[in-house]
Amino acid sequence: MSSTKRKKKNPALDYYPTPHWCTTRFLEKINLRTANxxxxxxxVGNCSILDAVNNFYxxxxxxxxxxxxxEIQESFEEDIKKRLSQEKYLISDFFKVxxxxxxxxNVIITNPPFNHALEFIKKAIELEPEYVCMLLRxxxxxxxxxxxxxxxxxxxxYVIPNRPSFTGGKTDSIEYAWFVWSKYNxxxxxxxxxIVILETTPANxxxx
Numbered sequence: 001m002s003s004t005k006r007k008k009k010n011p012a013l014d015y016y017p018t019p020h021w022c023t024t025r026f027l028e029k030i031n032l033r034t035a036n037x038x039x040x041x042x043x044v045g046n047c048s049i050l051d052a053v054n055n056f057y058x059x060x061x062x063x064x065x066x067x068x069x070x071e072i073q074e075s076f077e078e079d080i081k082k083r084l085s086q087e088k089y090l091i092s093d094f095f096k097v098x099x100x101x102x103x104x105x106n107v108i109i110t111n112p113p114f115n116h117a118l119e120f121i122k123k124a125i126e127l128e129p130e131y132v133c134m135l136l137r138x139x140x141x142x143x144x145x146x147x148x149x150x151x152x153x154x155x156x157x158y159v160i161p162n163r164p165s166f167t168g169g170k171t172d173s174i175e176y177a178w179f180v181w182s183k184y185n186x187x188x189x190x191x192x193x194x195i196v197i198l199e200t201t202p203a204n205x206x207x208x
Contacts, residue, residue, distance in 0.1 A: 016166030017045060018111045018135060021205050023052035025198040026158050026178045032107055032131060039065035040105035040129070042094040042120065043072065043112055046079040049135075053109070068102060070094045095123060102127060111135040118146055121179075125153070125187050132181040137174050154193040155179040161200050 034057055041050055047069075054064050069080060069089040080089050090097055108129050112120040117136055124132040138159065141150065158178040181187040 016111070017048040018052070018166070019164050019206065020048065020052040020055065020208075021201045022135065022160055022164050022176070023049055024056055025160060025201060026133070027053065027056045029158060029196055029198055030131075030133075030178075030180065032133075034065045035063040037065050037106040038103065039067050039107045039109060040102060040127075041067065041069045042108065042110050042124070044069035044080060044089070044110075045071060045073075045076050047076075047083050049109060049111060050083060065107065068105065070097055070102075095119065099127070105129045107131045107133065109133040114140075118149065121153075121181070122149075125181055128183060130183050132187070134179045135176060136179050138177050139174060140179065153181060153188040154191075155181050155188055156194045156196070158196045158198055160198055162206060165206070 039053070041047075044050060050067060050069065057064055067084055067088060069084055071077070071080060071089070071091055072093050074091050077091055090101060105127060106129055108124040108127065108131070110120065110133075112134055114137060117134065117140065121132065121134060124134075138157075140146065141157075156179075158180065160176045160178070163174070164176060185191045
C-alpha cells in the first residue's frame with residue numbers, strides 16, 4: 001500500500017511491494033515462532049514479505065516457516081511458483097478462500113490494500129492465529145470508521161522511523177508501522193497496545 005498517487009490506483013488491487021528492510025527491522029524486535037510454525041501471506045504479490053522473512057531467519061540459521069499464500073492477481077503466479085509448491089498457494093480472493101485450505105496458521109503477515117485493511121484484519125483474527133501482523137500507514141489509527149474496532153482490539157504498534165519507498169523512487173508521503181494483534185492478549189482486548197520504535201535503516205540499504 002502507498003499513499004502516493006493513490007487516487008490513480010484501483011484500491012481493490014493496489015499493489016506496492018514491501019521493501020525487505022521494513023520486514024527485517026520488524027523481525028528484529030518481535031519474537032515469532034518459526035519451527036513447526038505455519039505462516040499465511042493473504043496477499044502475497046511477488047513474495048517480497050515472504051522472501052524477507054525467509055532471508056532473515058536463514059541468515060540466523062533458524063528453521064523457516066511453513067508457508068501458505070493467497071494472491072488475487074494471476075500475474076504474480078510465476079513469482080509464487082518459484083517459492084511455493086502448487087498445494088501451498090491459491091490465486092484467489094482471500095475473502096473467498098475456504099478455511100480448509102488456510103487451516104490454522106500460527107502467523108498471518110501481509111501488507112494489505114489500505115482501503116480493505118480493516119477487512120483483512122477482521123478476517124485474519126477470525127482465523128485465531130498466534131499473531132496477526134499488518135503493515136499499515138500510521139494514520140490507520142485516526143479514522144472514525146475504524147475507531148470502535150481499534151478501541152476493542154488495540155494492536156501493538158512497531159513504528160518504522162524511515163519512510164519506505166514502494167515504487168523504487170521517492171519515499172512515501174506518510175509514516176508506516178507494523179500493527180500486531182496477538183492471541184496472548186486476546187487480540188488487544190485484555191491490554192492496551194504498546195508502541196515500539198524500530199531501528200533506523202541506512203539510506204544505502206533503503207535505496208536497494
